[in-house]
Amino acid sequence: MENKILEQMGSIIGDWVPKEASIAIAAEGCYIYYKAGAYDLRITEGQPVIAGSIAARTGKEQRRVEMLVEESVLGTAYYGIGYPVEIDGKNGVVVIILPPDFAVRRLQPLKFLTGKLEEAWRPVSVERVSHIESSQKKTWFYTEDDTYCSIHTLKNLRNQLPDFFLPIHRAYIVNIHHIEEITRDMASNYQLTMKDGSVLPVSQNYAASVRGRLGF
Template identity: 45%
Template sequence: METSFARLLSSFLKEWAPESSSIAIAAGDRYVKYIPSGHDLNLIEGQLVPKGSITEQVYLQKERVEGFVDKSVFGTSYYGIGYPIENFDSYSFGAVVLIFPPDFSSNQSSSLSFITGKHENCWKPIAVEEISYIESKQKKTYIYTHNGTYSSIFPLKTLELQLPKTFIRIHRSYIVNISYINQISRDLSSNLIVVLKDPEELTLTISQTYVQQVRRVLGF
């Protein structure tokens, strides 16, 4: 049942997702790929997506979902973080879910106070409050501050789990420091965009995948 796209996606996720997480990929009403790791739900490829699972919640809300799920769903409780995938192969919708032990919480792990960035041949610890936004581009991660641009060895998915709630994911390529948002408006195509204070008047597009999450967090 696994497709070539699912194989490609699972290969990417094994490289970029936290090592402690099992990974479940769903398309339509079934799981098409499962990669067990530290906390194993013993999912079977081809298994139906059950009610009450993080996957079902992603399907219903069509946005990033995270939370605790008790053992009534899979026989083992877990903490899941799910992401929607639009136009997944021949399906209109799919989901990727990172599976952690039940006592895990992304809030507990959001303890980064600095990120070490590299500029030319020097490394510098950067306080998170100095970061305006973080970008993933051509499989590399870039940190933008008032004093310059730095590269990081960590992918966006890892940083998203560890950054404080003052940061918000707005696009598969961008995480933004809310303190640096000057305004949110619409471009000529009616897409929501974030206008940052620093770099001056830089605009970043909010992708449809993250619109509802951004609206909920920022309250508009």
């Protein structure tokens, strides 16, 4: 039963954290669950929690801990966030493990997006990106010429893009520099026509923020 709960917890958390993140859960001084992401510390179930790690500090202080851990602790440097939890009546810890440069990258807007076009991955300058869409559980971004598939979720991208990107709908983020005009549809809702000809809806939940950002 406990293993099934841990698997469910890992899957739920995995839907919200970056794809590169690994997820570790520890209780009573050892790791009891590990789900490897692209940045993998190769932690194994039953492995002791090492002093100086985020799991150790979070368990000791019983509070959220976010920090960079040096290579000397686990053999590989990492940036992570630890959360105290209760598991089957015992104090436990959930740790989100990320690359050591994650904190720096989070503070700096993305300069390019890498997307898959046919069978190749291609980096594309964000200035060229007209808009980004979430559709059928995938994220797509568009330039004047091509459509690319991205591994990132729209939610993760929203906080990493430069300030000339504007959320207009839960499924769309647009590059303000690529907006051709703003009009209303038959139901009097705002819609944006992009320079590539795409017509995108502005949801009512975002209408006020769109008007505020664009000044109309």
